[in-house]
Structure formats: structure tokens, C-alpha cells
Amino acid sequence: MTNLAILPILIPLIAGLLLAFFHNRTRLTRSLALLFAVIHVGVMLLLLIHVLTSGSVVLEAGNFAAPFGIVLVLDPLSALLVLTTSIILIAVVWYAPASVSEEQESYYFYTFVFLLVTGVSGAFVTGDLFNLFVFFEVLLMASYALITHGGKKGQLRESIKYVLINLFSSMLFVIAVSYLYSVLGTVNMAQLAERAAAADEPGIITTVGILFFFVFATKGAAFPLYYWLPRSYIVPNSVVSALFGALLTKVGIYSLIRTFTLIFHQQPDIMDQLFIWIGNLTMLLGVIGALASRNIKLIVAYNIIPAIGFMFVGIGMFNESGLSGTTYYLLQDMIVKAALFLLAGSITALAGTSDIKSMGGMIRSHPILGWMFFLAGLVLAGVPPFSGFIGKLLLVRGAFEKGETVTVIIMLLTSLLILLSIVRAFIHIFWGEGETGTVQKTHTLRHLMPAGLLMLLTVFLGVGAEAVLPVVQQIAEYLLSPEDYIELVLKEGR
Template sequence: MNPQIALPILIPLLAGAVSLVFWRSRAMQRLVAVLGTAALLATSIWLLVSVGRDGILVMQMGGWAAPFGISLVADLLGAIMVVLTGIIGFAVALYSLATTGRGHEAFGYFPLMHLLLAGVAGAFLTGDIFNLYVWFEVMLVASFALLILGSEKPQMEGAIKYVTLNLVSSVIFLVTIGLLYSMVGTLNMADIAQRLAHLDDNGMIDALAMMFLVAFGIKAAAFPLFFWLPASYHTPPVAVSALFAGLLTKVGVYALYRVFTLIFYHNPGYTHEILLWGAALTMLSGVLGAAAQFEFRRILSFHIVSQIGYMILGLALFTPLAIIGGVFYIAHHIIVKANLFLVSGIVHRLQGSYRLEALGGLYRRHPWLAVLFLISALSLAGMPPLSGFFAKFIVIRAGLEAGAYGVTFIALLVGLLTLYSMIKLWAEVFWKADPREDADTAPPAPRRGELWLMMTPVAGLALCTLFIGLNAGPLYSLAEASAGQLLAPERYIEAVLGNAGGGER
């Protein structure tokens, strides 16, 4: 048994339950939020260290051996994703102390946040395809509730689009699971991979692969069904936007990586060609949508879409270097994108708007905020020596080595257009003069302690980005080892079925 695998799921579930017990105590809910997310981060780091030392870890729930029971599996990709979940959860919990109002807290903000984190961690660690669906639904319920907290009209409009497309994805996912089970008679992902390898019905296998691609593509906000994301992510409280931006679409990307390296790896030519051009169109549509926007969070939301394209490109190329680049890109983007949303919240707190025409002058009054924005913005655009430069460099080099020159050119062009958007934000929000300097329309200045509480997680995430950029070796080594596991699915299968509950051999 490896009980540490279950801790990243159990801790947020327990924290959420404790928060419900102290429903009437605002102070206790806040304390539990910080301590619970800190514990999640600590146990996720422990899990990553254990996987790095001992190989793929497996826990069989209820003592039932695979494939008959439910397996929790932690390989390097899953462990990395859980650590990133802990980082973003802790940062958002701290930020929420200064930004979440009593009304939202009274309607269950913190219990819902813990439930969402449990769903994300469960999706990253499950070894059962049906339980992947279950954790997706846990995330959907928690995220929908967080999205409508406050019940303002823009929130409800965004939530309807969000939940409709995600329910369509869930239906496709569930139907595909049923069809897959009728073919192989198992739900354990390692066992599915082993049995599919011995089936001759390639047409049905390709059809199921395409259905999974559509279901997870919607969850990841890939082209063409991405419009639910920019329609909804700018509507909730900014801490919720940051949590969504960092984690939710990455669960869909993770599911694509898991399914198309473990289950449908036998015939990659057909599906990966579709993934390749889907990645190109996702990059282009997202960055062009961002260029047309003049609202801070909507620009950032469209850029989530464009950056998802780079992650899918790493999977589509399906070479060792491309998978390394994809894993590196996911890790970099989770930190950077969540941080940019947190910065947007500080800007809104200082000037009372997300509209670019109403913003300006922040470089003179809050130079440190401008510096922290620049670190994350230039990293998103891929400027050296920040983490985004290495992420883009690895993926683009993999594209050139694979001979995918058209898609690689698009990736380079999207990088330039991303830089244009970030420069536009810098010029409009920080550099130009404040258009309201002569009018008494600015919101009340935040208390000094409140502003520092908002700045602390932003500074921490910016330092993570800077550290990765200046010292990319450790993350590259982790991504390389993770790619080695993903491209050798027999190691995952053996850990789950051949050495249940043990380590990699």
C-alpha cells in the first residue's frame, strides 16, 4: 500500500467537511482554507518525491486487486500535476482572504474551493476511467457553484454556456466509457490498454479514440468548442477566475495525455494528425480573439485557449522531446496564467474596473505590481530568461525536428501575437496616464495589510516563474522522466497489474 497517494484527495475533502462544520465562523473557515491548502501542497510534494525515488506508485482501494478494484496511480505526470494543484490552491486561498466578501463566504465559497481541489487531484491520480468521469463531475459541480456565487447577470450568462458545453462533454465521455466497457469488459485504464492491444477492430478503436478526443477537447477548451471559456472565466470573483485559469482546462489536457499515451497509443497516426491541426487552430483562434479584446480578464481568458494549443501540440507530435515540451509547458502555464488573473484582481481593487480604457498610471503609483505583471506577462509571451521561453523553445524545436514546419510557424506567429497582447496590457494598464486622475471616481484605496496580502501570492508565483526560467534544469529533468514513463506505457501497466501496490520495475 502507498497511502500517501490518497492524501491529496482526502485532505481537501476533509478541509471542506471541517469548513461546513464551522459554517457560521468566518475566521475558522479562513484558517481551514489556508491550513488545508498548505497541507495539500506539503503532501503533494511528498508524493512527487516518493514517485521520483520509487517509481510509479499504486494504491488498491478496499484491498481489491486490479483490475477488479479501484486503483489510485501516481506516476510522474500525475504527481507533478498534483504539486501544481497544491501551489495554486495555496496561493488562491491566501489571495481569497483579502478579496472574498462575507456574502460569498456565507454561501460556501471555501467548502466549494476544497471540493474543486479534491476533484482536480482525484482526476490526476485515478487509474480507473469511470472514476475519471466521476472526478470530472465533482469538478463540474464545484466549479459551477463557484461560478454563480453572487448571482449577477454576467455570471449567470457565462455559467449557462459553461455548464451546457461541459455537460455535453460529460455525456460524450460517459457514452464512450460504456462503449469501451462493452468491448473490453474492464474500467481499469492499465487493463483497458492491455486488452485493446489484442483487439483487431481498429475501426471501432479509432471511433472511440475520436470520441475521447472530442470529450476531453471540450474540457481543455480546444478548437472549435472553446467559446464557453472566454464567455465565463471573466465573470466570477477574481480568485475563482485564477483557480479556474490555472487548473480546470489542464485537467482536460492531462486526460488527453493520459488516454493517448496509455490506451490509444497503438495507432497514433490518425488521431495525432487531427490533434496536430487542432492544436494549430486552437493557438490561432485564441490569440486572435485576445487581440480583439479590451477587457483585462477577457484578454487573459482567450490566451488560455491559445496556450492550450501549445500543450496539445506537444502530444500531437508524439516524440520524446515534444512530450517533454508539453509537460514543461503545462507546468509553466499553470503558474503564469493563474498569476496574471491574480494581478488583474489587484488592478481592479485599485482602480475599480477591468476595462482598459478606464485603467492607467499604475506603474507610477505601484511599480512593484508593474514588475510582477511584467514577469508573468513576458513569460507567457515566451521571452527569455523566463519559464515561458524554455517551454516554447522545447515545443518549437520538437516541431522542427518532426518536420511539422507549418504548425511550427503558426506557433512562432502566435508567440509574437501573444507578446503584442501583453504589451497592450502593459501600455493601457500601467504605462499610460490614469484617465481618471482629475475625477473622483477611483474606488477607496485598499488597506495596506489587505494589499500586501494580495501581493504575497502574486510575488510567490512570479518568483516560481523566475526560478524556473533561471534554473530550468530540475523541471526539465522531471519533464524528461515523465515523458519516458508516458512513452513506455508497459511500465504503467506492469505497476498496476503486474506489481499491484508496489513500485515500478
């Protein structure tokens, strides 16, 4: 069973390479892409069930025992995140023909999508810090191709900023790995955790940890390093925006969760407060950007940033409630952000503009689209009983347990402002006095089904929370016990 840990990487990699050979046969490529996406979901669902019932799976590549070889670790956290990624992949591939022209599809569009998912899945399952860097580069190379896919002037302009900031953060990543290797003599995460716990120099490890913090905070778009994100995420096609908004920053959050629960928690008074206050500032300043924008896609993009802040705060609480809230919020935010970008793409395509003040009355011609957007906004803001509320409730509980009353106030205020930004957009687009309410462009129910799939899932995460919460709480307990991860990975090499 240990060889199964390669499947989250192998399936999208094979799919991407195979689809490159058929890039000029659009119909065949679409069918194969959807087939591979469904296969990926099915395999990951079975693997998650196996991990939850029979235990985590560790693959030692080439039979080199950890920590000497490449290690892939499929534990409850990584399996759950890869499954969520594969569900988003289905929605993106399903929606793509309604958003991407056949000419653009023929330029290896699906190949780059699957290669991006390969990098994301690899980052989630790797047990090696250097290979985490490698998988980051795989997903970034695919994202460089996707952000320029279509060749519009705005895409090329924003891609320069996107590439430069990611090249800079990747350079810092390599430097940070080198420093950590020089101090602890390994890049295997389990052995790093073991040696960091036994080290006599917590100050040096914390200093290196702060460098990793800024690397992953840049990739996760936290304050003050989020300025590159909003416009970079709205210039490509809406289906690419959905993929970026759902996955890319979340790999940065996952990396912070994994490394700071395992390796960099020797001086919690420093690191926890760093997470909490960066999270507070990220929440407030991110939602201000959403309130100030008139562009529907930009409103959704800016709302990625306060979500990152919520997750930073949960990591900083470093208790079961905080980490449970971060994990739950991470799952639902991946899904709802993908849905919102798909819905925003449909709205823009129908209205012929992205300016919400130039829209109006669309509820008359497209009521299902309108109410789906409104529902997604309620989920995003954390209105009960939806999934956003469950995650935020756990985060608030964790903050009270930590004694962070100010953070609770900031979280509640940010949630209200998020709701205001979405309701304002909804009123302008669907109830306003503009002329887009009479639009007759073709947009059938079939085009809304991918976003509908995601919305059903996020509604389930809310009303069916009793089925999901035990898994999330199990993950939080696991994260708070790094010795369990160490034993899991290194037991074969002892």
C-alpha cells in the same frame, strides 16, 4: 506506503467538509483553509520526492487487485500535477480575503474551493476511466457553485452556457466509456492499454478514441469548442477565475495525455495529425480573441486558449521532446495563469473598471503591481529565460523532429501575438493617459504576495530549468513506454 496514494484526495475532501461546519466564523475558516492548503503542499512535496526516488505508488481500494477494484496511481506525472495544484490552492486561499466579501465567504466559499481541488486531484491520480468521469463531475459540481457565487446577473447568464456545455460533454463522456467497455471489456486504464495493443480492430478503437478526443477537447477548450470559456471565466470573482484558469482546462489536457499515450495510439498517422492541426487552429484563433478584447480579465482568459493549442501540438508530436514540452508548458501555464488572474483582479479592483482604454498611469501609484504584470506577460509569451520559453523550446524541437515546419511557424507567430496582447494591455493600464494613475484605494504589498509566490515559482522554472528538466524528461520517457504503466498497475493481479 501504498495507502499514501489516497492523500491527494483525502486532505482537500476532509478540509472542505470540515470548513462547512465553520462557514459562519470567517476568521477561523480563513485560518483553517490556509492551514489545510499548506498541509496539502507539504504532503504532496514529500510524496513527489518518494515517487521520484522510490517509485510510483499504486493503491488498490479494498484490497481488490487491479483490474477488478478501484485503483489510484501516483506516478511522477500525477504527483507533479497535484503538487502544482496544491501550490495554486495556497495562493487562492491566501488572496481570497482581499477579493471575496465576508458575506460571500460565509456561503461555503472555501468548502467549494476544496471540493473542486478534490475533484482535480482525483482526476490526476485515478487509474480507472469511469472514475475519471466521476472526478470530473465532482470538480464540475463545485465549479457550478463557484461560478454563481455572488449571484450577479452576468454570473447567472454565463453559468447557463457553462453548465449546458459541460453537461453535454459529460453525456458524451459516458457514451464513450460505454463504447470502449463494449469493445475491450474493462475500464481500468492499464488493462485498456494492454487489450487495445492486442486488439485486431484498431479502426474501432481509433473511432472511439476520436469520440474521447472531442470530449476532452471540449473540457480543455480547444478549437472549435472553446467559445464557452472566455466569458464564463471572467464573470465570477477574480480568485475563482484564477482557480478555473489554472486548473479546469488542464484536467482535460491531462486526460488527453494519459488516454492517448496509453490507449488510443494504434493509428498514429490519424491521431497525431488531428492533435497537431486542432492545436494550430486553437493557437491562432485563441490569440486573436485576446488581441480583439479591451477587458483585462478577458485578455487573460483568451490567452488560456492558445496555451491549450501549444499543448495539443506537443501531444501530437508524440516524441520525447514534444511530450517533455507539453508537460513543462502545462506546469508553468497552470502557475502563470493563476498569477495573471490574481493580478488582473487587483488591477480591476483598483481602477474600478476592467476596460484597459479607461485606465492609465497606474505605474505611478502601483509600480510593483505593474512590473509583476509585465513579468507575467513575458513568461506567458515565452521570452527567454523564463519558463514559457523552456516549454516552447522543447515543443519547437519536437516539431522539427516530426518535420512540422508549418507548426513551428505558427507557434512562433502565436507567441509574438501573445506578447503583443499583454504589452498592449500593460501600456494602456500603466503608461496610458487615463486617470487611474492617481487612484488611492487601499492595496498593500500583502495583497500582491500570493501572486508574487506564483511568479517566483514560474521564474524558478525558467532560470532553474536544469533542476526540473530531468524530471520532465523522465515523465516523457515514461509516457512513451505504456508497458511501464501496465506493469505498475497490473503486476499485483497477475
